[in-house]
Amino acid sequence: MEDRTPDGGTNLAAQGEFNSGRRVKSESVPKIIRWNTKRKLLDYEETFCRTVSARFRELIEEIEPGVHQFEPVQFIDKDGSDLATRWFWQVCNRIDIGDRELTNFDMSKPGWMRPLLGEARLVLDEKKLAMLSFGMTNI
Known part of the structure; x- marks a missing residue:
């Protein structure tokens, strides 16, 4: 995480940093994900992390502007060809x-x-x- 300062909440990283509700260091985010299935990418996918389409990101930003962290991630096919540029989505709410x-x-x-x-x-x-x-x- 970028900031581990206690905020009065509990289990800050007990479920893993990607589920902490805090921004993560961008260097810890995957940059390339190989998509090994013929299934079409949906607007929201969760493999080992959350990724969203540009359309989904725009909707999230419209609802909660500037709240969440988005980092670009390239999806490639199993043969190495580009499938899509998507966004890693770190939910940044601790309620x-x-x-x-x-x-x-x-x-x-x-x-x-x-x-x-x-x-x-x-x-x-x-x-x-x-x-x-x-x-x-x-x-």
Whole structure:
């Protein structure tokens, strides 16, 4: 990741840097991906990373301008010929909508989906959900 500064959230890289919700170093992003199937590339593909077409990228930028990271990636056929220039897509949102008082998961460590005591209880904060539905992503 470009920045590992704690932000109050949990599991910053427990699921891997490509799922961290933070920008990654561009040199860590694949530059070429070999497409070994005859299946047509869709606007959204997820192999070991998310890639999107230019059309899909434009839609994302229209909805959330300047939020996400996009890096060019060249797709080539199994014989080495160019198929398409696409975009690696790093989703750059870290939204915590859990109710910290009513949830009984230990969120301080990777693997936080284990309850501290008793039956697992994950409770979402309705106020945070309402803010999210109004486009207020800084929560």
